[in-house]
Amino acid sequence: MDRKDTGILNILQNNSKASNPAIGKAVGLTPSAVFERIRKLEARDVIExxxxxxxxxxxxxxxxxxxxxxxAIGEDETDIDQALAQIEEVQEVYHVAGEDCYMMKGWAADNADLGRLLLEKVHPVKGIxxxxxxxVLKTVKENAWIPLGGGLKANNPA
Structure with missing residues (x-):
């Protein structure tokens, strides 16, 4: 992946509806070259x-x-993974290390709705x-941006 690919990806992360001509102008490529690069990035699963x-x-x-x-110790994680992933109100589920086993992010209409979600859909999952x-009282930062600069490792090589 070169700088042009990175530029294309950064633009698409900011605006997935950006046109090929607009992207091309920003990264110095023709619209057809942008189209081809995006197609290759999709084929390689860089763009999911x-x-x-x-x-x-x-x-x-x-x-x-x-x-x-x-x-519970010894419970089948695959069954739990599948059960949690099927709960429509749950936006994200992570199997985590630490004091807890899973972390979920979800939306509800109000506190009563959240209570129903927990009692009717989460607590019945075998093994919980x-x-x-x-x-959440206030969202300070939220985005789906994946940093493409290499992060701390790129700036501080071992």
């Missing part, structure tokens, strides 16, 4: 998909919560021992 970001409040979702889960819920 394109998304539309919705305003949660505009669609009736007012509570964002992170739920931390403890799981306990949950700890944190409600």
């Amino acid at each position: 998909s394109y998304h539309t970001k919705l305003n949660p409040k505009a669609v009736g979702l007012g509570v964002l919560a992170f739920v931390f889960l403890k799981v 021992l306990a949950t700890r819920t944190t409600i």
Whole structure:
């Protein structure tokens, strides 16, 4: 991946609807060259998909919560993974190291709706021992941007 690919990816991360001519002008390529590079980035799974970001409040979702889960020792993680992934209200699920076993991010209309989500969909999952819920008061930063500069390792080689 060269600088032109990185430039294309940065533009698409900021605006996935950017046109090939606009991208080409920004990175110094023709629209057809941009199209071909994007096609190759998609084929290599560098670009996995394109998304539309919705305003949660505009669609009736007012509570964002992170739920931390403890799981019984010896439970089948594959079954738990699948059960949690199927809960529509859950936006993200991570199997984590540390005090908790899983971390989920999800939206609800209000606190009562969040309570129903936990009682009716999360707690019944076989193997869940306990949950700890944190409600977001204010989002300070949120994006899906993947840094392409190499991070700290690139700036501080070992």
